[in-house]
Amino acid sequence: MKTQVAVIGAGPAGLLLAELLHRQGVDSVVLERHSRAHVLGRIRAGVLEPTTVEVLRKNDLSARMDREGHPHDGMKIVWAGRESFMIDIRKHVGERFMTYGQTSLQEDLFAAADRRKAAIVTEAADVQPHDFLTERPYVTFEGGKVDCDFIAGCDGFHGVARRSIPASALREYEKVYPFGWLGILSETPPLPDITYCNHPRGFALASMRSPRLSRYYLQVPLDTRIEDWPDERFWRELKLRYPPELAEAIVTGPSIEKSIAPLRSYVAEPMRHGRLFLAGDAAHIVPPTGAKGLNLAVSDVYYLARAIAAYYRKGDGELLERYSETALRRVWSSVRISWYLTTLLHRFPGASDFDQRAQEHELEYLKSSHHAEAALAEQYAGLPLEEA
Secondary structure, three states: OEEOEEEEEEOOHHHHHHHHHOOOOOOOEEEEEOOHHHHHHHOOOOOHHHHHHHHHHOOOOOHHHHHOOOOEOOOOOOOOOOOOOOEEEHHHOOOOOOOOOOHHHHHHHHHHHHHHHHHOEOOOOOOOOEEEOOOOOOEEOOOEEEEEEEHHHEEOOOHHHHHHHOOOHHHEEEEEEEEEEEEEEEOOOOOOOOOOEEOOOOOOEEEEEEOOOEEEEEEEEEOOOOOHHHHHHHHHHHHHHHHHHHHOOOOOOOOOEEEEEEEEEEOOOEEOOOOEEEEEHHHHEEHHHHHHHHHHHHHHHHHHHHHHHHHHHHOHHHHHHHHHHHHHHHHHHHHHHHHHHHHHHHOOOOOOOOHHHHHHHHHHHHHOHHHHHHHHHHHHOOOOOOOO
């Protein structure tokens, strides 16, 4: 096969990139090592920043999201059983954000690809990028080869794209947190607002995927086993961490998915090596506290599609040269707010009395200061996309 852009990975980053390129007259082939059913079965985040919503709407990918998604003006924080307070994002930023499950977005992107009969190769084993420091890169997989002008690595943290770049050409930044999140998905009405909880028993989060689908999380030690957490124990512990009025409002029910995720912050710089470009989790990981992972994937591929289109349309490689620098400004802003919220809302093993009092004071300051609330609202909403 021959194409202009070979895209490794058919998750949201890869399929959205292919869609944006198509809309600007650029051909692509997407290679995915898993089956379509496997990709669609992954349960991921579902909080969309205003900029993500805007990108989807401008590219005719928002019809289902606008029908089924749940707009929010802000999110709540509660700690140590006290009354919750609202971070009013719409008041400070002028925009609402949306809860819409990544699985649903993934379905929308596959449907859009099917409508245009996109070239997607699933279950492509042993994908490998080659010669990306030349003007004739290509990608091989078991039984096939794709010649191309550019390679986009959208294959996640454990994918082959980043690992194909020599270690000497990358600078990696990482912070691993000493706990994980135990999460469940249940077909129950969620709380009206996304609600973060800091409690002596540990962090908790009440989120949602739709008006009929709830997502809840508990901070747990890294050695936690799912089999030790039947639904009854999970619901009991969740309610212990929320104040009584919120605990009573939580509707319990059988879980339809349960998983444990470790938390880490990670950034690889630069996000380009020759004609190989990284996007999404292939280049960076953020703890889910800030709900930034999917949104960063969207902004990455927005910048990359724009740069590639400019190259073909005008013969202008400037945006390609600036891609990593441009994307990383938004990446580090999101890494910073995700780290801040993780530090603010979790109980860290071995924390001193001083650490605990400082955390409580920061929460009190956030609750009482208009300026602190505005700063958090601005960062939680995400930086606006940069103009070309």
